[in-house]
Amino acid sequence: MMDFDLNDELQPHVRAVQSGERSSFRAIVERMLPVLRAYVAARTLPGMEVDDIVQRTFIEAYKSIGQYRLGTDFRAWLITIARYQSMMEATRLRRQADYHSRFIPVAVARMAERRLMDEEGEDGRLPYLRECLAKIKRSARELIRHRYEEDLSMKEIAGKLNRTAGAVRKELCLIRQQLHACVERKLAAEESAVGGGD
Numbered sequence: 001m002m003d004f005d006l007n008d009e010l011q012p013h014v015r016a017v018q019s020g021e022r023s024s025f026r027a028i029v030e031r032m033l034p035v036l037r038a039y040v041a042a043r044t045l046p047g048m049e050v051d052d053i054v055q056r057t058f059i060e061a062y063k064s065i066g067q068y069r070l071g072t073d074f075r076a077w078l079i080t081i082a083r084y085q086s087m088m089e090a091t092r093l094r095r096q097a098d099y100h101s102r103f104i105p106v107a108v109a110r111m112a113e114r115r116l117m118d119e120e121g122e123d124g125r126l127p128y129l130r131e132c133l134a135k136i137k138r139s140a141r142e143l144i145r146h147r148y149e150e151d152l153s154m155k156e157i158a159g160k161l162n163r164t165a166g167a168v169r170k171e172l173c174l175i176r177q178q179l180h181a182c183v184e185r186k187l188a189a190e191e192s193a194v195g196g197g198d
Helices: 004-018 022-043 050-063 074-117 125-135 138-149 154-161 165-197
Strands: none
Touching: 004 022, 004 074, 022 050, 022 074, 050 074, 125 165, 138 154, 138 165, 154 165
8 A cells, every 4th residue: 555645755856866866865765764674674584684685675776766657656666676685685595505505414424424434534624614513502513413414304303302394494504504604714714824824
């Protein structure tokens, strides 16, 4: 439903921006920022940065404001852009989580194999992964063990821990991201130390 007072208030600023007065966009941002933040915050997934999505929404709105039809519901137009930006961010996070879900399980499996064979791996990431695993909370290590060493399903782990499968999946995703970031930091520090010694 259109908020006529808000829409009427915004129309002169929108018209001015469409006519080339860039400074008028500031008034739109000031008026719509709380509205947009509330909308995005209520609909984002964990791990999504509300302020980043809101900022990208305003940038996209500014770039495409020529496509907005004066007199129509500007709030709805802006929220449509915010919804699209939120979907793009969710897709990006899902891809990132997919990457983590591929790297960490394979690395953990390699560690288990090498432990059995009692040999140190040539992959420089594995010692760092071992260090990073030692630094995370015990409950997080247990979760990793249930999933990748015992090969339990999300449902089985959830039953063991008296939690929902969704909560387990979400925590595993966060743990994988944490481990990946830790390994990357250690690799970067090593490269920096090696590079500094040249």
